[in-house]
Amino acid sequence: MHVGAPAPRPAWTPAEGAARVRSLFARTFGPTPEEVGVWSAPGRVNVVGEHTDYNAGLCLPVALEHRTFVALRPRDDDRVRLASAQEPGVRELDLADVAPGTVDGWPAYVAGVAWALREAGHPVRGFDAVVDSCVPYGAGLSSSAAIECAFAVALDDVAGLGLADDDAGRATLAAACVRAENEIAGAPTGGMDQSASLRCTAGHALLLDCRPGLSPADAATGVPFDLAAAGLALLVIDTRAEHQLVDGQYADRRRTCEEAAAALGLPHLRALADDDPGALDVALDKLTDDVARRRVRHVVTEIGRVREVVALVDAGLAHEIGPLLDASHASLRDDYEVSCRELDLAVEAARDAGALGARMTGGGFGGSAIALVRAADASRVGAAVVAAFAAAGLTAPDLLLATPSGPAGRTA
Numbered sequence: 001m002h003v004g005a006p007a008p009r010p011a012w013t014p015a016e017g018a019a020r021v022r023s024l025f026a027r028t029f030g031p032t033p034e035e036v037g038v039w040s041a042p043g044r045v046n047v048v049g050e051h052t053d054y055n056a057g058l059c060l061p062v063a064l065e066h067r068t069f070v071a072l073r074p075r076d077d078d079r080v081r082l083a084s085a086q087e088p089g090v091r092e093l094d095l096a097d098v099a100p101g102t103v104d105g106w107p108a109y110v111a112g113v114a115w116a117l118r119e120a121g122h123p124v125r126g127f128d129a130v131v132d133s134c135v136p137y138g139a140g141l142s143s144s145a146a147i148e149c150a151f152a153v154a155l156d157d158v159a160g161l162g163l164a165d166d167d168a169g170r171a172t173l174a175a176a177c178v179r180a181e182n183e184i185a186g187a188p189t190g191g192m193d194q195s196a197s198l199r200c201t202a203g204h205a206l207l208l209d210c211r212p213g214l215s216p217a218d219a220a221t222g223v224p225f226d227l228a229a230a231g232l233a234l235l236v237i238d239t240r241a242e243h244q245l246v247d248g249q250y251a252d253r254r255r256t257c258e259e260a261a262a263a264l265g266l267p268h269l270r271a272l273a274d275d276d277p278g279a280l281d282v283a284l285d286k287l288t289d290d291v292a293r294r295r296v297r298h299v300v301t302e303i304g305r306v307r308e309v310v311a312l313v314d315a316g317l318a319h320e321i322g323p324l325l326d327a328s329h330a331s332l333r334d335d336y337e338v339s340c341r342e343l344d345l346a347v348e349a350a351r352d353a354g355a356l357g358a359r360m361t362g363g364g365f366g367g368s369a370i371a372l373v374r375a376a377d378a379s380r381v382g383a384a385v386v387a388a389f390a391a392a393g394l395t396a397p398d399l400l401l402a403t404p405s406g407p408a409g410r411t412a
């Protein structure tokens, strides 16, 4: 590493993650390891296509090597007992009592997945389970989707549903996780994070087309994205500025988009990003509210940037996507207004130190930025960002490298 650069936060190996949750399970519920399986699911970063998923748009996430691990033992009643390495104590609930507004905190993600699978008619019963994770919490890297998706594959497995066995079944699991997050955890997010965690494959980004009604095969396409072979690295800068999607800002952006689409007589804003290149200008002329105009412009131009990034990556030109990442950040900062001081600083410092392009990733209002760098420059760029935060008197950011990794599944 470059002098002064903190080492990027390593991902746990599958064996390490499994050992951690098995040990926590034994300490919490007693030593019965033979009945206890281990499943895990990754966090994600989005390469480009931000705040497009709930507008039926396009996005391009990759799964991280960093995963959330779950050790779980099925029960033959409807009781759920949960423990986390990140919090003391055991939380208990009964699946029959789960409904919107009934479960607080992280157990809502877990109970929500079991609830959504039961709502869809699947015979899911209770369980004892523990969770531990090396996906940083609250960093905009989908720690909550990683919990949901780890439990989704665990419950699928112990109930013998077989949904995780193919991509169409995984799309069904992702939909259950989205219901869990929207209805039980109360965060009105789109579906990108859950699809990324359940459907990404190693060495690939996942091009998601979020139009409703597409077949699973048409809605998600693996895009080969071998950064190492291209001599590139994707540096993730967790600004440590806490990000919280349950607050009103995300819901507010979503509502503005839906109202703008309705005012334009469209089912969703995606309709402005297909076929007719003049459609955006016509729509902007019709909208009278300046905020709505800027939100719409972000969504439509961002969908275009996803197409351009995919075309470059497909042509073996991943090193040329930097300006599109920069343009995405500017649009999120100025038109969508979801950046913040720490994200802007991370992006500027990374670029000044030679990053090919940089942008905030995820929902925004804190969380993480990504910087595309030549692999040999990763340490220097990381060190420069850390130095810029120190000079600004901000908490030191955490760094990690995004290695496009595989999806949720059984680990041990």
Ligand code: GLA
Residues within 6 Å of the ligand: 046, 049, 050, 051, 052, 053, 054, 189, 190, 191, 192, 193, 362, 363, 364
């Ligand atoms: C969060 C949400 C996603 C998506 C992104 C912004 O990560 O969970 O559904 O909307 O923000 O692209």
